[in-house]
Every structure is written in C-alpha cells, then in structure tokens.
Amino acid sequence: MIIEGRTFIISGGASGLGLATAHLLTAKGGYVSILDLSKTDQDALFTSFPSISKSSSRVKFFPCDVTFSDSISTAIAGTVGWINQTHASLAGIIACAGISWPAKIIDRDGNPMDMPTAKKVIEVNVFGTLDFIRLALPHLITVPPHGPDGERGVVIMVASSAAFDGQPGQVSYAASKGAIRSATLPMARDLARYGVRVVSIAPSLFDTNMTKGMGGKARESLVRVMEWPRRAGRGEEFAHLVEAVMENTMMNGECIRLDGAVRMPSKM
Template sequence: MELQGIAALVTGGGSGLGAATAEALAAAGARPVLLDMRAEAAEAVAARIGGRAVAGDVADPAAVEAALDAAAGLGPLRLVVSCAGIAPPARVVGRDGPHDLALFERVIRVNLIGTFNVLRLAAARMQALEPAGPDGERGLIVNTASIAAYEGQFGQCAYAASKAGVVGLALPAARELARSGIRVMTIAPGLMETPMLAGLPDPAREALLKLPLFPKRLGEDRDFARLVLAIAGNPMLNGETIRLDGGLRLPPQ
C-alpha cells in the first residue's frame, strides 16, 4: 500500500502505541486522524504531527463516524489502526468477592466491541473507494490484540477474553472483505515499555527483562509502529495475527 497522500484513522492516538503509529504514518506521508477519549492528549499529538484529532468512544457509532468523516476530508481512507484499549486487573474471585460483572462488560465493550465497531464502519467506507496499486487494494485494517489472548495471567480474565476476541476477528473478517480488496491484520504485542512498568522496583523490572528471548528488553511504541508500516507495505499479509514479543511466553503470574 502506498501511504503517501492517503488518510489514516488511528484510535487511541493520544498516547502509547497509537501516538507512535500516527507519528510514523505522518512521517511516511499519510494524513492521520486520531480518535481518543482524551481530547487534549489527541490534540497535542495531532498538532505535533500535522494531523487531526477527534474526541470519542470507539464503541460509539456516532463518534467513529465523525472520525471517519474527518479522515475522508483529508484523502482516501485506506488505513485504519485500532489501538484503543483498557486493561483493568481483577481476579475471578478476589478479596472483595466475585469479579465485578460491569467491569468485565466494560472491558469487552471497549476492547472487542469497540474494535469491531471501527472495523465494520471503516470497511463500509473503504468498499466505496477505487482500487489502488497493482493488486487492486482498497484498504487495510490493523487491529491490536495482546499475547494475553494466548497466555492470560492472573487477574486478566476480562482483558484476555477481549483480546482473544480480537484475534478471532482477523480471519473471518479478512475472508469476508477480500472480495472488496480490503485486508485485515492483527498485532499481538507482548510486554511493552509503559510509564507503569518504568516505575517498577528494579528487581521486578529485571525479572520482566528476563522473559523475552531476544532482544532482552521490553517492546517499545516504535516497534509497534514499524510493524504497522511493514504490514501496509506487504500485501501478502492478510487474515493473521503477528506476535510482537521477542519470543516471550507469559507465566501464570
């Protein structure tokens, strides 16, 4: 996919993976729109990279349509990257009793329903575009799962279930959308460098650094962004989930 001059929607673009992806896409010539619940954060990133920001919830159809409208005003919308997500920890049965059902529903709503909401609405827009490039590609949708989808740890039932659902979307969605020249891919990051992990005591951080096979470090936002660009540039990548984890496998806790 040629990124120069296309519009790209990045959800969760106000920080972390989404912000790094939006920055990389802008550097490659795309025109990103950032959808995020935190308006100020998204606006700050958009101002830095020359993009646009839209405040909203990925599970809200009206908010997603507004973001897609904004993207359509910048060029043909051929790329969507869904990075928005939440990961509140809670055990099935904890000290205060059973897992709060409303919390489980909220995680599923944001991580899984939100991802599908963006996918379905973006795909409808992409189908109306003219095919581009030698393969007649109309668009690419990249979703974000987690290796917790495969090796969820203690306290991650809601998160792991939501991300397993995202993994399950890739192939059937790619099969359905193939006739329209739209690819669907998923990235499953491993342990990523975050402010929370950076604040861990040295012994805890050193234990985490032993988990990846190679390289012996936590993943960085730029690693994710580079993979998005690689997927965009290789039309044979379709209907699959790529683990971005340095070969680590999560222990139970």
Template sequence: MDLQGVGAIVTGGASGLGAATAEMLARGGAKVTIFDLNVDQGNAKAAELGGHFVRVDVADEANVQSAIEEAEARHGVARVLVNCAGIATAEKIIDRDGKPLPLDRFARVVAINLTGTFNVLSKMAARLHGAEPIGPDGERGVIINTASVAAYEGQVGQPAYGASKGGVMALTLPAARELARWNIRVVTIAPGIFWTPMMAGLPQDAQDSLGRQIPFPSRLGRPEEYAMLAESIIANPMLNGETIRLDGAIRMAPR
C-alpha cells in the same frame, strides 16, 4: 500500499503504540487523523504531525460514525485504520473472599477492547467497500487491529483482558475472508510486554524485571517497533488474515 497522500486513522493515537504508529504514518506521507479520549494529548500529537484529532469513544456507535465522516471530510476516504485503543485491567474472577468480579467491570473491558475494535473496523469497512481501488493489486484499504499475547497465555488476573484480546484475534480471519471481496486486508498484531504510558507508572526496577522475562531482546518492547511492524503490514499485500506475535519470544507464565 503506498502511504503517500492517503488518509489514515489511528485509534488510541494520542500516546503509546498509537502515537508511534501515527508518527510512522505521517513520516510516510499519510494524512493522519487521531481518535482518542485524551483531548489535550490528542490535539498536541495531531498538531505535531500536521494531522487532525477527533475525540472518540470507540464503543459509541454514533460517535465513531461521525468521527469517520469528519476524518473523510478532512483527508478523503481513509485507506488505513490502525486500532490501538484499549484498556488493561488486573482483576480476578473471584477475590480472596470468594466474591465474583462485577459483571459491569468485565463488560467494560470487552466493550472497549473487542466491541470497540469491531465498531471502528465495521464502520471503516463500510466506507472502504465503495472506494476506488488503488495500486497494482487494486487494494482498497488495510485494517490493523491490536490483540496481545494475553490472547494466547492470559495470566491470573486477566480474564477480561485475555478474553477481549482473544476475541480480537478470533475476529481477524473471518473479517479478512469477508472483506477480501472488496480488496480490504485485515491483520492483527499481538504485542508482548511493551513500554506504554501505563508502564511508565511502574518503578524502574519493576520495568527492568519485566524486560528480563523476554528471551531476546531482554527489555520492554518499544512503541516504534510496533509501528515498524504496522508499516510492513501496510506495505506487503500478502499479509492478510493473520495475527502476528511481536514479543521477543516470551511465553507468559501463569502469574
């Protein structure tokens, strides 16, 4: 798909992987709307890109519906959705005293990472299915979701995160098969250890130690490298129904 002049939505687009993706889309000529909870960062990034910002809780059905309608009123039917919104937690199933993880804390991660992804995906698909086909293949749109290598090798302390990202991965193929009827592609990226604002809070030696765990290149992944893969997915019409690892060949240890 040619990005020039098309509407695009990035959830979690105020920082990290989402911000780099929003920048890539804007450079390609897309009209970008950022969905995020961080109003200050979201507005600043949208202004920088000449785009639009909407404060969105991806787990809120009405909020997402109205936000997509607002993006459409501003930029036309969005042809590209990149779901980067998510949270990461480190909590065990039972603590050292044998107390179980409170269900509401598990459910919150699943609600944002998995249910939130489906919420935006489904609302986007509903807007796309009646859109005019474009390009030589009659494509209507591309939806890119974000899983994690934790979907494959979840570590101790990642039951909620691993389960939520595994769900995103499992959603990919049935969504792609169903939406193929309307020429809408669905692809998921599963990043490894990437630099994000969350990582920025770690000491430099801790960041370096994490980077050395990656076979090659032995460093943290860069947000713009995630954006590069998203750009390739958008451009290549044969990429569909797949989860692509982006991890420098790392396979996560149990801890």
C-alpha cells in the same frame, strides 16, 4: 500499499502504540486522522509531531469514544470531510484504542470479579474495535482499487500476547484480546472481495501510558522471563510492523506476535 498521499484513521491514536504509528505514517507522507477521547490534550498531541503544526493538513484530531456508535460516526464523518479536502483517499483503519483493567476471576478474599469492570474491558477492546471498523469500512471499500492486485486498504487490530498466554488477573483482558485474534481471519475473509486485508498484531510488554504504572518489581520479573531482547518493546517497533503489514500485500488474515519470543509464565 503505498503510504504516501493516503489517509489512515487510528482509534486511540493520541497515545502509545497508536501515536507511534501516527508519527511513522506521517513521516512516510501519509495523512492521519486521530480518534481518541475528548480529554486528550490536543496541544500536547500536536507538539509531539515535530514536523507538523496544528494547522497542518496531514494530521487531524477528532474526539471519539469508541464505546458510543454516534461518537464514532461523527468522528468518521469529520475524517471523510477532511479527506474530501485533501483528496488523500482512505487506505487504512487502525484500531488501537484499548484498556487493560486487571481483575482475577476470584480474588484472595474469595470475592468474585467485578462485572462492570470486566464488561468495560470487553466493551472498549472488542465492541469498540469492531464498531469503529464496521463504521469506517463503508468508506474504505468504496475507494478506487490501487496497484496490480486492486487493493483498497488494510485493517489492523491490536490483540496482545495475553490472547495466547494470559497471566493471572487478565481473565477479561485476555478474553477481549483472544476475541480480536479470533476475529482476524473471518474479517479478512469477509473483506477479501473488496481488496481489503485484515491483520492483527499481538504485542507483549511495550512501554506506553498503559504500562507505565506497572510497579518496578512486576516489570523486573516480566523482563526476567523474556527471551531476547530483555526489555519492553518500543512504540516505533510496533509502528514498523504496521508499516511492514501495509507494504506487504501477502500479509492477511493473521495475528502476528510481536514479543521477542517471550511466553508469559503463570507465576513469576
């Protein structure tokens, strides 16, 4: 897969891992359609792309809430209209939108987990991911096949180390990320006939807006259990793995841990 001159559509692309990926793909000559909540400060978003102005033809923002199919469809239709102007055919669907609201199955006072909270996590992280991919795919499977293998493109989903070793308070989040991990192989099998690969990435602790609210003590104890390097990951390290996945045609149907060998313990 050659990134230059192709379009990548990123849900949750206005922040954190998605934004870092958008930066890398544009730096490599790709076009990026960023789908994110309408509250996104677009001026701030565009100033984060030093080499690209708001009027540039290589980055576009489309407001989108992945929990509403109509919202996704409108944003994808906008992206397709944009592609018709740029002629940079679709090559990748990258699902980064996610939330991580913590809750124990039963709290210290014996209160059961709040179901609306748990449902919201699953709604955004699982159904929001699958709905976004489902609605973008008809546009990916119809691009002309490229290269000697006839590849059309790549789908990347974001799981988490919680899909493997979730911590206390991560019941619904771990369940959502386990679902993404489990969906990776069957989705790759479904899409093989179209020359579309599917990979999920399972990061451990990465420095983003999602984790910036984590208290000093919690962060310190997480860092203490890390193998090496003993620090949170950086957005650009996630983006480099996205690039590697894009460029390596043999990567398919796998959930790849990106975690510096950390295995989260139960108690820290």
